[in-house]
Amino acid sequence: MRPTFSIILFTVLSGAGYGLWFLIGLALTTLWPHCGPSQRGGSFTFCVYPAALPCGLIVGFALVSAGLLSSLGHLGQPRRAWRALSQWRSSWLSREGVASILTYAPALALIVIEGMRLRSAMQPADLSAPAAGMNLDGWNLALGALLAVGSAATVFCTAHIYASLMPIRAWHNRYVVPGYLLLGLYGGALCLWVLETLPGTWRMRETPGLLVGLVVVATASALLKVFYWRQIDRAPTVSAGHAIGLESLGSVRSFEQPHTEENYLTHEMGFVLARKHSRKLRAIALLAGFLVPALLALLGLAMPATRFAAGWLALVSGMTGVFVERWLFFAEAKHAVMAYYGR
Amino acid sequence: MTSLPPPAAKKLGLVIDLDTCVGCHACAVACKEWNDGGDFGPLPDKDPYGAEPNGVWFNRVHSYAVEQATPQGTREMTVHFPRSCLHCETPACVTVCPTGASYKRAEDGIVLVDADKCIGCQLCSWACPYGAREYSAQKGTMQKCTLCVDRIYNETLDEADRQPACVMACPTRARHFGDLGDENSPISKLVAERGGYQLMPEFGYQPVNKYLPPRPRRDGCNASASNAPREEKLDAEKLPGVLRWLDRALSR
Numbered sequence: 001m002r003p004t005f006s007i008i009l010f011t012v013l014s015g016a017g018y019g020l021w022f023l024i025g026l027a028l029t030t031l032w033p034h035c036g037p038s039q040r041g042g043s044f045t046f047c048v049y050p051a052a053l054p055c056g057l058i059v060g061f062a063l064v065s066a067g068l069l070s071s072l073g074h075l076g077q078p079r080r081a082w083r084a085l086s087q088w089r090s091s092w093l094s095r096e097g098v099a100s101i102l103t104y105a106p107a108l109a110l111i112v113i114e115g116m117r118l119r120s121a122m123q124p125a126d127l128s129a130p131a132a133g134m135n136l137d138g139w140n141l142a143l144g145a146l147l148a149v150g151s152a153a154t155v156f157c158t159a160h161i162y163a164s165l166m167p168i169r170a171w172h173n174r175y176v177v178p179g180y181l182l183l184g185l186y187g188g189a190l191c192l193w194v195l196e197t198l199p200g201t202w203r204m205r206e207t208p209g210l211l212v213g214l215v216v217v218a219t220a221s222a223l224l225k226v227f228y229w230r231q232i233d234r235a236p237t238v239s240a241g242h243a244i245g246l247e248s249l250g251s252v253r254s255f256e257q258p259h260t261e262e263n264y265l266t267h268e269m270g271f272v273l274a275r276k277h278s279r280k281l282r283a284i285a286l287l288a289g290f291l292v293p294a295l296l297a298l299l300g301l302a303m304p305a306t307r308f309a310a311g312w313l314a315l316v317s318g319m320t321g322v323f324v325e326r327w328l329f330f331a332e333a334k335h336a337v338m339a340y341y342g343r
Numbered sequence: 344m345t346s347l348p349p350p351a352a353k354k355l356g357l358v359i360d361l362d363t364c365v366g367c368h369a370c371a372v373a374c375k376e377w378n379d380g381g382d383f384g385p386l387p388d389k390d391p392y393g394a395e396p397n398g399v400w401f402n403r404v405h406s407y408a409v410e411q412a413t414p415q416g417t418r419e420m421t422v423h424f425p426r427s428c429l430h431c432e433t434p435a436c437v438t439v440c441p442t443g444a445s446y447k448r449a450e451d452g453i454v455l456v457d458a459d460k461c462i463g464c465q466l467c468s469w470a471c472p473y474g475a476r477e478y479s480a481q482k483g484t485m486q487k488c489t490l491c492v493d494r495i496y497n498e499t500l501d502e503a504d505r506q507p508a509c510v511m512a513c514p515t516r517a518r519h520f521g522d523l524g525d526e527n528s529p530i531s532k533l534v535a536e537r538g539g540y541q542l543m544p545e546f547g548y549q550p551v552n553k554y555l556p557p558r559p560r561r562d563g564c565n566a567s568a569s570n571a572p573r574e575e576k577l578d579a580e581k582l583p584g585v586l587r588w589l590d591r592a593l594s595r
Binding site: 001074075076077078080081083084085086087089090091092093094097161164165166167168238240241242243244245246249250251252253254255256257258259261262263264265267268269335336337340341 | 345346347361366368371395396397398399400403404405406407408409410411412420422424426435437438439440441442443444460461462463464465466468469470471472473474477478479480482483484540541542543546554556557
């Protein structure tokens with residue numbers, strides 16, 4: 001399949017954005033569930049949590065939105081994109097659209113709460129005042145959970161767009177959905193690490209945990225990709241004889257194409273370059289994408305002073321590797337229709 | 344709606360006879376002409392009359408050589424193979440559509456694209472293993488065979504002409520149009536008689552169109568087993584006088 005830049009950019013950027021939102025949602029639900037606003041004596045109060053989380057909400061918003069906008073670039077009629085929200089009963093692409101819009105709701109609500117928190121930080125609330133009025137303690141718990149679920153669901157739908165296409169064996173494959181989920185989470189973890197190293201008031205006690213998690217996710221992703229590549233290499237291709245249903249008559253060979261020129265099908269589905277260089281490109285994806293960031297995370301664990309530089313290096317290297325991996329995911333995949341062309 | 348309609352009794356489709364198709368491309372040209380050539384002006388293709396024309400064809404004719412092992416040695420048979428939308432009973436190209444532009448008609452099973460709703464995401468073309476759908480970069484929407492829905496129900500045409508353009512054009516009558524849902528229709532009988540088959544049934548999309556396999560070749564037809572030129576027999580005694588003299592003179 002021809003690797004379309006807008007789609008690759010979309011799956012990589014929004015994947016990382018949703019990964020980041022997922023991690024933040026998870027943190028808000030499990031680590032800081034009671035940091036939501038409470039109304040005490042007419043003013044809101046908030047507890048304190050690491051600055052990486054509010055920053056992450058904004059960065060996640062930027063990544064997700066940039067990715068979704070980029071995906072519109074693939075459309076022939078982008079002004080009609082709203083129609084894509086209508087067929088969620090049957091279409092994974094439509095479900096993805098609906099999930100992505102719904103996920104904006106908890107994300108934007110949390111961003112608004114953050115804004116309120118920053119304002120109230122300017123005017124310290126009187127913590128000794130007796131609690132009165134609304135108690136909004138559960139907000140972070142609920143919104144965080146919604147954000148995590150929505151993010152995971154959106155990436156799940158994205159993966160299923162590809163995994164549901166039977167004519168493309170490299171996509172209709174049991175490694176594709178876990179691959180998209182895991183790589184999204186991985187991109188999110190890389191972003192969160194960098195955000196955590198930014199100068200801010202509240203540092204995370206949990207950074208070592210994040211780095212250990214990063215190493216685990218990188219290892220799991222690398223293993224998953226190795227298994228995936230092994231499987232697509234072993235998958236048999238469709239022969240011309242099978243495609244025209246005359247295998248039983250003898251060996252079938254295409255000697256004349258319908259037209260002298262290339263057409264939409266051969267242009268869109270007859271991409272060969274990636275399969276020619278797949279070995280090198282896979283090695284680059286594994287090294288830059290997973291090995292280097294995992295080693296940098298270990299370095300960060302051993303020597304906390306290196307975390308700032310290591311975090312940025314890991315992000316650049318890791319995202320480059322994930323981009324190469326996603327390029328290969330599209331470019332290496334072979335469509336069954338090419339059998340009619342004897343390719 | 345891109346959800347599929349309940350199975351209908353009527354299943355309009357084509358039956359293509361690979362035994363009689365001579366690969367003349369008349370069906371493909373007639374299709375292009377009916378669907379793209381109706382307006383004054385150039386074809387809606389990229390570079391339509393230039394060095395590298397590129398445009399949508401709903402029907403494309405491939406040519407294959409089938410190498411067969413026979414007791415007399417290997418022989419090669421030519422099979423011309425027109426490829427177009429099969430109007431599947433459970434088409435994935437319809438269910439993957441996010442907008443409802445791609446749909447299957449409940450009344451006759453024809454699979455169509457509503458060009459006013461299509462956003463040009465091209466997912467349906469990825470979902471089709473038969474290459475039935477082609478995207479028009481000029482129009483920004485997906486296009487496909489309509490089974491000439493604008494001919495077959497067109498009351499301004501003579502009844503005999505209410506058939507797809509490709510079927511009308513075929514000089515060897517290798518293309519047949521009709522209701523494959525009706526067991527007693529002429530084309531259903533043809534399929535039963537000739538062992539018509541579906542393309543790549545393992546995908547489970549249940550193509551309505553069927554292909555008729557080439558009939559077995561008679562053994563005398565392929566004496567090309569050895570490449571050495573054969574000597575032809577000539578009885579010189581039966582030739583008229585002048586030619587008999589010529590044969591003798593040249594044989595010296």
